[in-house]
Amino acid sequence: MTAPRFAGIDAGGTSFKLAVASDLDTVHAETRIPTTTPEETLDRVGRWLAEQGPLARVGLGAFGPVGIAPGANHGRLFVTPKLGWSGIDLLAPLARHIDAPIALDTDVNAAALAEQRRGAGQGVESFAYVTIGTGVGLGLIVSGRTARSLLHPEAGHILVPHHPARGRFPGVCGLHGSCVEGMVCSAAIEALWGAGPDSLPDEHPAWEMVGHYLGHLAFNAVMVAGVDRVILGGGIGTRPILATHVTSTLDQLVGGYSAITEARGGVEQMVRTAALGPRAGMLGALLLAMDAAA
Numbered sequence: 001m002t003a004p005r006f007a008g009i010d011a012g013g014t015s016f017k018l019a020v021a022s023d024l025d026t027v028h029a030e031t032r033i034p035t036t037t038p039e040e041t042l043d044r045v046g047r048w049l050a051e052q053g054p055l056a057r058v059g060l061g062a063f064g065p066v067g068i069a070p071g072a073n074h075g076r077l078f079v080t081p082k083l084g085w086s087g088i089d090l091l092a093p094l095a096r097h098i099d100a101p102i103a104l105d106t107d108v109n110a111a112a113l114a115e116q117r118r119g120a121g122q123g124v125e126s127f128a129y130v131t132i133g134t135g136v137g138l139g140l141i142v143s144g145r146t147a148r149s150l151l152h153p154e155a156g157h158i159l160v161p162h163h164p165a166r167g168r169f170p171g172v173c174g175l176h177g178s179c180v181e182g183m184v185c186s187a188a189i190e191a192l193w194g195a196g197p198d199s200l201p202d203e204h205p206a207w208e209m210v211g212h213y214l215g216h217l218a219f220n221a222v223m224v225a226g227v228d229r230v231i232l233g234g235g236i237g238t239r240p241i242l243a244t245h246v247t248s249t250l251d252q253l254v255g256g257y258s259a260i261t262e263a264r265g266g267v268e269q270m271v272r273t274a275a276l277g278p279r280a281g282m283l284g285a286l287l288l289a290m291d292a293a294a
Contacts, residue, residue: 059288061110110284211245
C-alpha cells in the first residue's frame with residue numbers, strides 16, 4: 001500500500017517554497033517559486049503541485065494579514081505591504097489545479113508548529129514563536145495547538161516604551177511608525193545604525209536596543225497569553241546574542257513578580273533561539289497537511 005503524499009506551501013513575500021512528502025523525514029520533491037504577480041505565482045504553484053501526482057492534503061502557511069477562520073474571508077489576503085496582493089484569494093487559484101483539501105494557517109504559526117515538533121518548542125505546551133526579519137510576526141501555540149481567531153496575532157505592531165538610544169528616530173512601520181516592528185526589523189536597523197544587521201558585530205549597541213523591544217514583546221506574550229517560552233526566529237531572531245538581551249530585558253520587567261519565572265523554571269528557560277532555521281516554515285506547512293488528515 002502506497003503511503004499518502006502531502007504537500008506543504010511556505011508562502012512568503014519573496015518566494016513560495018514547496019515540498020511533497022510522505023512524512024517529515026521522507027521528502028520526495030522540493031522547489032522554490034519567486035513571488036511575482038498573484039496570477040503568475042499561484043498558477044505556477046498550482047501547476048507544480050499537479051505534476052506531483054495525487055495528494056492527500058495540502059498545507060499552506062501564508063504571509064498576511066490573511067483570513068484563517070472559516071467564512072467569507074478564509075484564504076483572502078487583507079491589505080498587505082506586498083504590492084499587488086491585497087484582497088487576493090490564495091485558495092481558489094490552487095483549487096483549479098488540485099482537488100486535495102487545503103489546510104491554511106499563517107506562515108509564523110506553521111513555523112511555530114514545526115518548532116513544537118522538532119525544535120525549540122519540544123515539550124512546551126504553550127509558547128510564542130517570534131520571527132524577526134523584514135517584519136515581525138508572532139505565532140502562538142496554546143495548549144499544544146496553534147491559536148486561531150478571525151484574523152491572527154499581530155504582536156509586531158504593539159507599542160512599548162522606547163529605548164533611550166532611539167533619539168528622534170521615527171521608526172519605519174508604514175502603519176504605526178515606532179511599533180516593535182518599526183524599531184527592530186532589518187530596515188529599521190539599517191536606517192538607525194547605518195548598516196544592515198548582518199554587518200553589526202555582537203558587541204554593537206544595536207543588539208541591546210533590539211533586545212529591549214523584543215523583551216517587552218516577550219513580557220506581553222507571557223503576561224497576556226500565559227506562554228511558558230518565547231522562541232526567536234527569522235533572519236535576525238536566530239542571532240544567538242539576541243536571546244541574551246531579550247532574556248535580560250524580560251528578567252528586568254518581571255521584577256519582583258517571581259512567580260512568573262519560578263513557575264517556568266527560571267527566566268533562562270523562557271527565551272530560546274529557534275532550532276530549525278529557514279526550513280521551519282516548510283516543515284510546518286507539511287505538518288498542517290498531515291495533522292488535518294489525521
